[in-house]
Amino acid sequence: MIEARGLTKDYGEKRAVDGLSFTVEPGVVTGFLGPNGSGKSTTMRLILGLDRPTTGDVTVNGKHYRDHAAPLHEVGALLEARSVHTGRSAYNHLLALAQTHGIPKRRVQELIDLVGLHDVARKRAGQFSLGMGQRLGIATALLGDPSTVILDEPVNGLDPEGIHWIRNLLKGLAAEGRTVFVSSHLMSEMSLTADRLVVIGRGKLIADTTVEDFVERASEKIVLVRSPEAERLRDALAGPGISFVDAERGALEVHGLSAEQIGDAAAAAGIALHELTPQQATLEEAFMNLTREDVEFGHVEEGVAA
Amino acid sequence: MSAVAARVPRLEHVGRVTQARVFLSEWTKFRSLRSTLWSLGVGMLLTVAFPILFAFVTSARWGHMSPEERASRSPMDIALAGVNVAQLAIAVLGVLVISGEYSTGMIRATMTAVPKRLPVLWAKVGLYALVSFVLMVPAVFVAFFASQAILDRHHILQISISQPGVARSLLGGALYVTLVGVFALGIGAIVRNTAGGIATFSGIFFVIPPLMNILPTSWNNAISQYLPSEAGRQLFALQHADHTLTPLAGGLLMVAYCAFVVGLAAFLLVRRDV
Ligand SMILES: Nc1ncnc2c1ncn2[C@@H]1O[C@H](COP(=O)(O)OP(=O)(O)OP(=O)(O)O)[C@@H](O)[C@H]1O
Numbered sequence: 001m002i003e004a005r006g007l008t009k010d011y012g013e014k015r016a017v018d019g020l021s022f023t024v025e026p027g028v029v030t031g032f033l034g035p036n037g038s039g040k041s042t043t044m045r046l047i048l049g050l051d052r053p054t055t056g057d058v059t060v061n062g063k064h065y066r067d068h069a070a071p072l073h074e075v076g077a078l079l080e081a082r083s084v085h086t087g088r089s090a091y092n093h094l095l096a097l098a099q100t101h102g103i104p105k106r107r108v109q110e111l112i113d114l115v116g117l118h119d120v121a122r123k124r125a126g127q128f129s130l131g132m133g134q135r136l137g138i139a140t141a142l143l144g145d146p147s148t149v150i151l152d153e154p155v156n157g158l159d160p161e162g163i164h165w166i167r168n169l170l171k172g173l174a175a176e177g178r179t180v181f182v183s184s185h186l187m188s189e190m191s192l193t194a195d196r197l198v199v200i201g202r203g204k205l206i207a208d209t210t211v212e213d214f215v216e217r218a219s220e221k222i223v224l225v226r227s228p229e230a231e232r233l234r235d236a237l238a239g240p241g242i243s244f245v246d247a248e249r250g251a252l253e254v255h256g257l258s259a260e261q262i263g264d265a266a267a268a269a270g271i272a273l274h275e276l277t278p279q280q281a282t283l284e285e286a287f288m289n290l291t292r293e294d295v296e297f298g299h300v301e302e303g304v305a306a
Numbered sequence: 307m308s309a310v311a312a313r314v315p316r317l318e319h320v321g322r323v324t325q326a327r328v329f330l331s332e333w334t335k336f337r338s339l340r341s342t343l344w345s346l347g348v349g350m351l352l353t354v355a356f357p358i359l360f361a362f363v364t365s366a367r368w369g370h371m372s373p374e375e376r377a378s379r380s381p382m383d384i385a386l387a388g389v390n391v392a393q394l395a396i397a398v399l400g401v402l403v404i405s406g407e408y409s410t411g412m413i414r415a416t417m418t419a420v421p422k423r424l425p426v427l428w429a430k431v432g433l434y435a436l437v438s439f440v441l442m443v444p445a446v447f448v449a450f451f452a453s454q455a456i457l458d459r460h461h462i463l464q465i466s467i468s469q470p471g472v473a474r475s476l477l478g479g480a481l482y483v484t485l486v487g488v489f490a491l492g493i494g495a496i497v498r499n500t501a502g503g504i505a506t507f508s509g510i511f512f513v514i515p516p517l518m519n520i521l522p523t524s525w526n527n528a529i530s531q532y533l534p535s536e537a538g539r540q541l542f543a544l545q546h547a548d549h550t551l552t553p554l555a556g557g558l559l560m561v562a563y564c565a566f567v568v569g570l571a572a573f574l575l576v577r578r579d580v
């Protein structure tokens with residue numbers, strides 16, 4: 001369980017995180033979404049006490065992270081930036097971290113096998129590919145059998161098989177009752193993995209909700225209508241905040257009205273309808289709609305899709 | 307990559323973080339980097355090799371030296387010649403022990419495992435001091451006996467280990483290098499950058515002292531003795547001028563400098579973001 005209250009972090013003039021309050025509950029996968037530079041990685045560093053908040057507070061399982069007697073047993077983290085000495089082998093890296101908590105060597109070997117690094121465990125980590133480095137980071141995160149797992153863009157650099165594995169791993173961890181907090185740029189990934197979402201833009205909270213609710217909230221009302229009397233229908237529906245886009249084969253996309261409203265208006269005007277289909281926004285679109293104003297670096301489409 | 311399991315095995319028991327465990331962890335880190343082993347090896351080699359080299363050169367040139375030149379030779383200068391060179395290797399490694407964690411990002415993993423942070427600094431300082439001293443003591447004694455053995459073949463510059471100050475100078479040489487390592491580690495923790503750390507250390511130990519010679523002699527004599535390098539080297543100096551500290555005072559002052567630098571590093575470590 002992670003609880004942030006009014007969490008704020010300034011780097012000089014720059015406010016990276018701005019009054020964030022949210023709760024990450026155990027037993028589900030919580031996705032952490034936001035455009036580039038919105039403060040996701042900073043928030044995660046604040047949770048781990050690597051950076052100190054300017055104001056506000058964040059606790060893990062009821063305590064500041066640094067006040068836990070066995071921190072690695074409380075939280076396992078994969079950070080965005082690589083956190084491994086390039087000159088040390090994966091085995092010795094894990095062993096050194098395990099020893100701070102008296103975790104046995106057996107466990108180190110177990111995790112190396114779990115993430116599929118047994119063939120390269122004695123090689124210097126500096127020679128690892130991006131995906132191998134990511135796997136080592138995940139092994140590091142799971143070393144202490146943590147009740148809370150924090151992963152910053154874990155699928156970065158993983159191959160399809162690795163992505164599939166992470167997806168199952170996260171769900172498995174949540175099913176065991178652990179708290180799973182994972183940031184990602186891939187909305188499609190989140191829609192497959194996450195149950196809840198914390199969405200931020202420019203360091204501020206935009207949404208703290210379920211995936212369905214988020215899509216619902218962010219969906220602009222769009223309904224696809226087909227009618228033999230399209231022109232009359234337009235006139236009947238026209239109003240402030242309502243717009244029309246011509247779709248293929250005489251269909252009309254109505255923006256700003258629900259299917260019920262359109263059906264009722266058509267009936268009142270005596271206009272026949274051949275099709276009336278509400279369009280559900282994807283998580284991707286929902287995210288873009290909600291964060292459009294909050295995107296730091298312009299170019300929403302490229303920025304988010306990247 | 308090979309197939310991997312999706313379930314994480316449970317861990318029956320997780321201990322709390324203790325200073326002793328952090329010490330063991332730092333030992334694993336220390337011994338598992340090739341660069342540390344190299345630096346230590348080179349440091350020890352230089353400590354032994356330079357005295358042997360100087361003993362040979364001095365023996366070979368003895369017949370050509372004037373009486374004044376002969377009088378200016380000292381067996382302890384030869385025996386401890388390597389200390390001056392070894393200190394550089396030990397200092398560079400001292401900086402690297404901590405700056406290497408910052409440059410690679412390892413520090414984030416370290417401080418996530420030990421979020422109270424200070425146990426890591428204490429462990430690094432303690433471990434590095436212990437390792438340096440344990441390696442330097444045999445190195446200076448080997449250097450002493452080897453150089454004496456070479457000089458003995460020409461029956462020149464003989465000095466006994468039992469003569470007053472000789473054993474103290476040898477141990478003092480090892481202690482000096484150890485303290486230099488601790489000082490450099492502290493600098494590395496403050497600067498958090500390898501190049502910057504080595505530059506800062508070199509400035510304090512190798513650049514400022516010769517600059518003092520530009521000052522009027524009376525000023526130079528008054529000030530220089532209190533510089534860390536000058537104070538520290540009294541630990542292994544056999545003779546003492548009026549304007550140098552005693553071995554004990556010099557050694558204590560050097561310890562005080564180290565305490566100050568490590569203290570400042572500790573203060574900054576808990577205050578700064580990683
Ligand atoms: N150590 C730092 N010093 C100064 N500014 C920083 C620091 N860390 C982050 N920032 C700034 O804070 C803002 C938030 O950065 P952060 O890395 O948390 O964003 P993010 O959501 O993780 O972005 P991305 O999706 O690109 O990973 C950015 O504008 C960044 O430049």
Ligand SMILES: [Mg+2]
Pocket residue numbers: 040041042080152
């Ligand atoms: Mg980030």
